[in-house]
Amino acid sequence: xxxxxxxxxxxxxKNLRLKVPIAEITAxxxxxxxxxxxxxxxxxxxxxxxxxxxxxxxxxDQDPASRAALTTIGSLADFIRTKTGAS
Amino acid sequence: MPHEKVSYRPKPRVPCAPLPxxxxxxxxxxxxxxxxxxxxxxxxxxxxxxxxxxxLVDVNTAAGSKYIPNRDCPKSETIQxxxxxxxIEMLAQTAACYAAAxxxxxxxxxxxxxxxxxxxxxxxxxxxxxxxxxxxxxxxxDYGGKSLWIGRAQIGDRIVCTGRLYLSHGTTNA
Numbered sequence: 344x345x346x347x348x349x350x351x352x353x354x355x356x357k358n359l360r361l362k363v364p365i366a367e368i369t370a371x372x373x374x375x376x377x378x379x380x381x382x383x384x385x386x387x388x389x390x391x392x393x394x395x396x397x398x399x400x401x402x403x404d405q406d407p408a409s410r411a412a413l414t415t416i417g418s419l420a421d422f423i424r425t426k427t428g429a430s
Numbered sequence: 431m432p433h434e435k436v437s438y439r440p441k442p443r444v445p446c447a448p449l450p451x452x453x454x455x456x457x458x459x460x461x462x463x464x465x466x467x468x469x470x471x472x473x474x475x476x477x478x479x480x481x482x483x484x485x486l487v488d489v490n491t492a493a494g495s496k497y498i499p500n501r502d503c504p505k506s507e508t509i510q511x512x513x514x515x516x517x518i519e520m521l522a523q524t525a526a527c528y529a530a531a532x533x534x535x536x537x538x539x540x541x542x543x544x545x546x547x548x549x550x551x552x553x554x555x556x557x558x559x560x561x562x563x564x565x566x567x568x569x570x571x572d573y574g575g576k577s578l579w580i581g582r583a584q585i586g587d588r589i590v591c592t593g594r595l596y597l598s599h600g601t602t603n604a
Contacts, residue, residue, distance in 0.1 A: 384574050385547045385596045391573040404574045 347398075347429055348420035354393050355416075359386055370417030387413060400426045472526040480520045481565065484527035492528030494565040496520055514553045517563070517591040518545070521581035525567040525597060529577075543597040546576055551593030561585045567595070575599050 348370060356365045361380055363372075373379030374390075382390075390413065391402040400423050402409045412422030423429070472479070484494035522545045529543060563583050570578040576598045583591040 384576060385549075388571065388573045388576050388578050388596065392571050392578060395571065402573055 347423050347427075348416065350397070351420050351423065352416060354397055355380070355390070358393055359389060368416060370415065370420065372416045374413055374415060374419065390419075394423065398423050398427055472523050472530065474523065479523065480516060481523050481527075484524050484531075484565075486528060486531055487566075490570075491566065491568045492524055492531075493567075494520065494524035494527065496563045496565070498559045498561055498563065500560045514556060514591065517553070517565075517583045518548060518551065518581075518593065518595070520563065520565050521567055521579070521583060521591070521593070522595055522597065524565045525569070525577075525579045525581070525595060528567065528569065529597075543577075543599055545595065546598040547596040549594040549596070552591065554588070554590050556590055557585060557588070563590070 352365060352368045355361060356363075356368065359380075359382065361368075363380055368380070375382050375387075380386075394400045394402055402412070404410065408422065412419050474480075481494040481496050484492060486492050522543075526543045563585055565581065565583050567579045567581045570580060572578075576596050579595040579597065581591075581593055581595050582589055
């Protein structure tokens, strides 16, 4: 079974129709802006939906940890690991 | 493009709590009583109100309807005063009624919602009027001052529009 980060990248790439080649997305890739995935606030809402659906993890925009998680792919994967207890 | 037909039949579910002043109970539906209530619930004023009525189906879903009379299409050949993109505004206004009713606040207190973005929108051929359009919006999630709604408009069992609507809170486009 692929690890959290790999699953996350695949999910984002497929569902957000990212133009960035999947092989170029790493833990250090910023989620918003350029250089990075170039996502916007509507995409953040979609990410929240995807995390809820696929990992049963809720993003709360009032929670600083949730907001900080949406910095890079790696920080978001770490957030999911923390919330789910996965390694 | 062929589309799977989805028949809209409200299932008996636990209804939302009654909201005084906005909602009346009709069967298992909580229905907005009159269009004057819609005026209170969304920032738009006539003639920019594109739905005749709206009601809550369950805690996540609202429905609305709009009757398009024959006079909006005198020759019954082309839709002259009714454009398919108007369906999006109808869906957005239905969602706004849901948000207002669910919040249960007085007119204007909710804060207006603005259509921020659309995705995966598809339009299908409209029949010649007269017809009644049924609008169904399902609230998915709120995050970062925006909310995601899955909407569809249908005439009978015929779907005429589907899409994902992203509404942002706090501003008005009226």
